[in-house]
Amino acid sequence: MEQKTRSGFVSIIGRPNVGKSTLMNKIIGQKIAITSSKPQTTRTKISTVYTKGNTQMIFVDTPGLHKAKNKLGENMVSTAKRTFNESDVCLYLIEADTFIGEQDENILSLLRTVSIPIILVINKVDKVEKSVVFETITKYKDLIEFAEIVPLSAKTGRNIETLLEVIEKYLPEGPFYYDPETLTDQPERQIVSEIIREKGLRCLGEEIPHGIAVVIEKMQFSKNIVDIEASIICERESHKGMIIGKGGSKIKEIGSKARIDIEKMLDKKVNLKLFVKIKENWRDSDYLLKNFGLSGDEADE
Numbered sequence: 001m002e003q004k005t006r007s008g009f010v011s012i013i014g015r016p017n018v019g020k021s022t023l024m025n026k027i028i029g030q031k032i033a034i035t036s037s038k039p040q041t042t043r044t045k046i047s048t049v050y051t052k053g054n055t056q057m058i059f060v061d062t063p064g065l066h067k068a069k070n071k072l073g074e075n076m077v078s079t080a081k082r083t084f085n086e087s088d089v090c091l092y093l094i095e096a097d098t099f100i101g102e103q104d105e106n107i108l109s110l111l112r113t114v115s116i117p118i119i120l121v122i123n124k125v126d127k128v129e130k131s132v133v134f135e136t137i138t139k140y141k142d143l144i145e146f147a148e149i150v151p152l153s154a155k156t157g158r159n160i161e162t163l164l165e166v167i168e169k170y171l172p173e174g175p176f177y178y179d180p181e182t183l184t185d186q187p188e189r190q191i192v193s194e195i196i197r198e199k200g201l202r203c204l205g206e207e208i209p210h211g212i213a214v215v216i217e218k219m220q221f222s223k224n225i226v227d228i229e230a231s232i233i234c235e236r237e238s239h240k241g242m243i244i245g246k247g248g249s250k251i252k253e254i255g256s257k258a259r260i261d262i263e264k265m266l267d268k269k270v271n272l273k274l275f276v277k278i279k280e281n282w283r284d285s286d287y288l289l290k291n292f293g294l295s296g297d298e299a300d301e
Contacts, residue, residue, distance in 0.1 A: 007056040008088030008171040013111070015103040018093045019123045023154035024048055024061045027164070028183055051180040055168050058177060060087065089147075089170045090118045091163075096128045096151070098139045108143055117147035117170040121163065126153040189216045192262055196230055196274070199258040203250060204242065212243070217275075225269045228262070231277045240276045251276065 012020045028048045050057045092111060094104065111118055120140055125133050133151050141149060148166045152159035184191070193214040200212055218229040232254075234240055244251050251274050259272045 003054050004173045005054045005056070005175060006168060006171040007058070007174050007176050009058045009060060009086065010089045010091060010167055011060045011087035012091045012093060013107060014093035015101075015107065018095055019154045020061050020093055023091075023093065023121070023123065023152075023160075024059050026154050026157055026160060027059065047186070048184045049178045049182045050164070051176065051178070051182075052164075055171065056176045056178065056180070057164070057167060057171065087116060088172060089167055090114065090116055091121050091167075092118055092146075093121045093123055094136070094140070095124050096122050096133045096136045098132075098135050100139070100143075112144050118144065119163075119166060119170075120146045120149045122149070122151040123154050125151045126156050126158060188266065189219055191265060192216055192219065192228060193230065195261045195265070196232070196254065196258045199254045199261075200232060200243070203254050203257065212239075221268075225271055226262075226266055227271045229273045229275070231275045233277050233279050235278070235280055237278060240278055243276050 012024060014020055027050050048059050048061070050059060090111070092107065100108075122133060122136055137149055137151070140146075147170060150159060150163045150166055152163055154160075193216050197212060197214045200214070204212075213233040215231045215233060216228065217231055218227065220227045232243055232251075234243060242250065243254075245253070255272050255274045258274075259270050262272065263270045
């Protein structure tokens with residue numbers, strides 16, 4: 001008798017910087033969502049597809065739920081809320097810590113309103129003693145009715161297989177949504193722009209906040225090479241100088257590190273040219289947010 005297939009959408013919810021993108025990338029086995037030590041790195045809903053045997057899981061990495069300070073922030077929060085309401089299973093990601101702050105209180109309040117199975121995932125257990133993990137479980141287990149609780153380390157991969165087995169139990173029976181070879185629904189241009197933005201966040205440290213976006217101006221494939229031209233958008237003249245760096249050192253560093261990841265992703269040599277443009281207050285402009293693909297409108301279509 002042929003075994004039935006299971007498939008479904010799994011949203012990953014949590015406050016900023018708890019490791020949502022790292023977890024998703026680890027499950028898929030390659031970088032799709034960008035990671036950074038800065039919170040609110042993920043700006044849009046990113047779907048990756050994990051297929052094994054008769055099971056397909058579509059993981060949806062959402063922006064971290066936070067208090068919005070501008071229209072970009074409002075779009076991020078709106079996208080996150082809508083995503084877990086449309087999922088079959090929800091992963092609520094926290095760190096191994098007994099302190100519950102305002103952001104997690106807000107998330108817990110929202111999760112109490114949904115009817116899908118919620119799996120509490122305690123991340124970064126490689127950084128703490130076992131006793132802290134047990135204390136965290138004790139603190140959270142009765143706050144809402146969790147379907148399961150799984151401690152793991154997204155960075156090292158510890159207990160990832162256990163998490164996948166747990167998720168599979170709660171997926172509905174049904175056909176696959178995507179071809180088994182598919183890894184993401186994101187266009188290559190989107191992934192390339194996110195890789196460049198990640199390197200910008202990492203290379204610029206704390207000098208520039210979240211006021212950068214990346215727009216791919218040109219992406220042309222030939223037999224042996226991909227020519228890419230991209231603009232890094234910033235909000236101020238002073239930011240532009242920081243991104244370029246003395247003698248162009250900083251933008252060269254960003255470009256060099258981005259090219260390595262892009263070549264790995266595309267499996268081709270890449271000729272990458274970066275430019276810097278100023279768009280004042282772009283994070284509060286509906287027109288520019290839509291132009292940069294950050295308006296959140298796509299999720300409604």
